[in-house]
Amino acid sequence: MKKLLLYSGIIAFLVLSGCTEKKSKTEYSNPLDVAFGDPYVLKASDGKYYMYGTGGVKDGFRVCSSDDLVHWKEEGQVYKGNTEDSWGIGDFWAPEVYEVEGKFYMFFSAQWKENPTNELENFRIGVAASDKPTGPFKEISNGPVFDPGYPIIDANLLFSDDGRVFMYYSRCCYKHTVKSEVADWARKQNLFEEIEESWVYGVEIKPDFSGIIGEPVLLLRPPVKMDNKQTEWESRSVTSGEVNRRWTEGSYIFKKDETYYMMYSANFYAGKNYAVGYATSKNPLGPFTKADNNPVLQKNTEQGGEVTGTGHNSVTWSKDGKKMYCVYHGRTKASGQERVVFIDAMEVTNDGKLLVHGPTTTPQVLD
Known part of the structure; x- marks a missing residue:
């Protein structure tokens, strides 16, 4: 009897003290306690997740780490630009980090200091490398990856099955x-x-990331016709009178079975209409066909929610690789204009449709 009482007391103590943390470690509500724009999550070989994004530090990027995608630890600044050695000046955004043969490579967007005609937007894409996901990242060259002759942002990589x-x-x-x-x-x-527009391009890149192979290929652009199925949701920034631009940006590509899925964001990143759609192809350089069920992620205020400005997503997977999660930024009444991070479950159905189960703000369990 004394042993039974002892065991009961231990169990009660563990429950009350929070030591039985299996449920609490995975139960969460959006938004996370992370203020990032353009969040990108790397699932690294050390078993941890690392989140990079726009904002939070001056002249560069910071990173947070997590064991469970819910609780994030601040790891500090990992890259610093605006130096004598950096090609980039001004603002820095949209970092993505890839682990390749034990090294980590950060692709990012910045204003190119080589600007003889004083363009207001002179953005290019650069690469920095580190031996650790927490940096420090140092640029691999004194210039951007390449110069297409127009400003570009939001790099995303695909490592194909054939090694390209x-x-x-x-x-x-x-x-x-x-x-x-x-x-x-x-x-x-x-x-x-x-009306000005942004378009998504794809190009093969050298394995050492020192330049491109061949010429860029146009893959996605806003629709031209008013009766196109995609026109309404991709043109809301224009039709609402918000701004004279239509965006196709923040692309993220992955392969499922024999199909390539390219997610992308449309509308003004700082506005309420920012939303996510996707397109599919059988080849990494297209042609891509936009999905009939677009957008797959958008504001929920018309349904009584409080989330707006959902976009520029990345995708990550559970530790066992079986479940997919959409990582994106959005805004709530509490966050105001500050962009905060959301993580919601996503899936590709048996008939090939991509679904994002969000945006959510109610408690849920992350498996």
């Missing part, structure tokens, strides 16, 4: 005026005289 590496990026809207029925409509409505 592909880089995807977004051409900026800056000085990229595009004719379309949407632009004609906006002009007739006296909203905007012209």
Whole structure:
């Protein structure tokens, strides 16, 4: 009897003291206690997750680490630009880190200091390397990966089955005026005289990331016709009178079975209409077909929720690799204009449809 009472007391103590943490470690509510824009999660070979993103430090990037995707530890600044040795100046954003043969490579966007015509948007993509996911990351060259002749952002990589590496990026809207029925409509409505657009391109990149192979291929762009199924959700920043730009940016590609899925964000990143769609292809450089069930992630205020500005996502997997999670930024009433991180379950159904089960703010368990 004394042993039974002793065991009962131990169990009660563990429960009350929180030592039985299996449930508490995985139960969470969005948003996470992490303020990042453009969040990217690396599932590293050391068994941990590392999250990189835009904001939180001056002149570069910081990283947080986690064992369970819920509790994140601040690891500090991992890259610093705006130095004499860096090619990038001004703002830095959209870092993504890849582990390759024991080293870690960070792709990021920044303003290129080589700017003889004083362009307002002179963005390019660079690479920095480190022996650890927590840095410090040092640039592998004194310039961007390549110069296409126009500003580019939001690099994302695909390591294909045949050993080739592909880089995807977004051409900026800056000085990229595009004719379309949407632009004609906006002009007739006296909203905007012209509409600028950003487009997603793909290109093979050298295995050492020192340059590209071949020429970039246009993969995704906003629709031209008003009756296109994608026009309504991809044009909300224009049709609401918010801004004279239509974006296709923040791409993230992965392969499922024999299909390549490219997720992308549309509308103004700082506005409520930022949303995510996807397109599919049988080849890494397309052609890609946009999905009928787009958008797969968007604001939920019309349904009584409080989340807006959902976008620029990455994808990560559970420790056993069986479950997929969409990692993205958004805004709530509490966060105001600050972008905070959300993680929600996602899946590809048996009939090939990609679904994101979000945005959520109610308690749930992350398996």
